[in-house]
Ligand SMILES: Cc1cc2nc3c(=O)[nH]c(=O)nc-3n(C[C@H](O)[C@H](O)[C@H](O)COP(=O)(O)OP(=O)(O)OC[C@H]3O[C@@H](n4cnc5c(N)ncnc54)[C@H](O)[C@@H]3O)c2cc1C
């Protein structure tokens with residue numbers, strides 16, 4: 001079977017990022033998954049067994065201090081080394097801020113081509129075919145690479161399931177130590193404040209818009225999310241107004257979500273917002289203005305005030321639970 | 323300082339965007355084509371440098387069909403000094419690798435101290451072209467900046483990542499990408515619109531750039547529209563809507 005490389009991103013604490021599961025699952029459906037990582041110190045036993053549990057049959061780790069101080073370049077170097085050593089059929093990376101830049105640079109460095117933001121992968125006559133969901137899910141598009149290595153970025157949260165567990169062989173190489181590239185001067189991690197599910201993978205998402213009016217009032221969105229075990233999302237207007245951090249933004253230039261249930265509170269449903277949520281299984285909208293475009297895509301729409309409807313909803317759900 | 327800004331003309335996200343049923347390529351005739359909002363912000367970053375230091379020279383670069391010249395004129399009316407338009411029929415449907423090879427070749431001719439681009443485009447959403455350009459030119463990539471400081475032969479800023487932010491920097495020359503959290507772009511003023519007509523735009527072809535076609539390419543194998551969503555039930559709150567919604571969620575096993 002052909003080798004499929006997956007770029008494993010590490011958190012600044014050296015933990016395996018959440019994207020690794022989906023990447024290894026996708027890789028296992030195409031061939032033999034090998035995890036590639038650039039790391040300042042060799043991976044811990046824990047990290048190695050975690051990658052094994054996620055399906056990595058091999059781990060290629062490139063070790064060097066610059067993995068913590070230079071942006072992206074060490075991972076590009078690690079992948080280029082693994083490509084030369086292992087002659088893979090494809091390289092998979094998360095369509096994350098880091099992953100896509102690294103994938104893009106790798107494609108140029110090794111003379112490959114790039115398929116961006118795939119939502120699923122399959123093999124067809126020995127060729128890897130990627131499916132993309134474009135214009136907010138209005139089209140399904142399939143693509144493949146001809147004439148060189150396929151480098152593919154995968155939408156986070158799009159791949160479900162797990163690869164069969166494996167016991168990985170670990171190959172360790174040294175980074176070149178050139179240290180060329182942009183420098184990481186400081187790491188300002190966002191405080192971990194939430195026990196809520198991750199937005200991209202959540203089964204239920206409750207989003208709030210400008211209609212919430214203030215950061216204080218936005219708590220209502222969080223209360224409903226917690227009552228439903230949901231992730232919190234937002235419109236760009238709510239992010240711009242400072243109600244929530246940018247990472248919560250759903251839409252054209254934010255996160256794309258496809259949950260079982262999406263609840264839009266005080267969101268007008270501009271086309272750019274709908275682009276990020278209209279593939280949800282069920283959409284519920286609450287908005288004062290009956291003409292809001294959000295109602296065009298809602299399975300259940302309520303023309304009403306979020307400040308009266310939502311507390312009543314939380315109350316009614318609580319009563320059922322008792 | 324000489325700043326090159328990469329601008330892409332895209333279909334307005336406010337319109338319904340479609341794919342050509344024959345080729346699967348972007349249908350450029352469906353609605354308005356505009357400068358991608360993120361590229362106006364990238365230009366704004368450059369213009370703010372120029373506001374402070376009048377000796378700054380800003381060149382905008384776009385690869386695209388005939389109509390992309392309008393995007394360049396818009397950028398010139400906002401305050402850029404000159405434009406380069408890579409125009410060549412053979413580039414229709416070019417993938418990211420080819421686009422980047424062409425842009426990189428054009429940038430060699432421009433010789434900028436810093437190249438500013440958007441972190442991702444609204445039509446492709448790849449977020450890959452600037453990184454590829456950086457790799458071609460052997461320059462550091464300082465990507466996804468939500469706060470940017472460009473001075474003293476250096477770029478630094480806040481990079482917005484998945485798990486928080488990083489403070490990053492690079493010595494120029496470098497390729498920089500900015501996010502939609504950077505400053506909103508200014509509107510062209512009357513004088514800007516008038517002078518834009520006189521500013522130089524250099525139109526070049528693939529042959530002029532002498533760029534080789536990359537061996538590997540992404541090809542489209544299938545494309546199909548998905549059925550549009552239809553509106554469901556809509557009720558006016560008469561004081562019981564919250565309870566009715568709870569019933570709906572429970573009946574449909576959504577909670
Ligand atoms: C290039 C580009 C990219 C963009 N990307 C995104 C993106 O990724 N995500 C995104 O969301 N937007 C995006 N936008 C912005 C988008 O066009 C809209 O401006 C934005 O989605 C509006 O947010 P909103 O619905 O919260 O605000 P508004 O449009 O102001 O709507 C607020 C709604 O709240 C309702 N309301 C007010 N008070 C109440 C109340 N008490 N109870 C119930 N309802 C109430 C109002 O009736 C109104 O419909 C983008 C725009 C551009 C140009």
Ligand SMILES: Nc1ncnc2c1ncn2[C@@H]1O[C@H](COP(=O)(O)O)[C@@H](O)[C@H]1O
Nearest residue numbers: 328329385439440442443448449450451
């Ligand atoms: N054809 C193009 N012409 C000029 N700049 C481009 C072009 N394609 C992409 N870019 C630049 O690269 C950024 C990211 O685009 P993309 O990688 O397509 O998401 C854009 O915001 C532009 O700054």
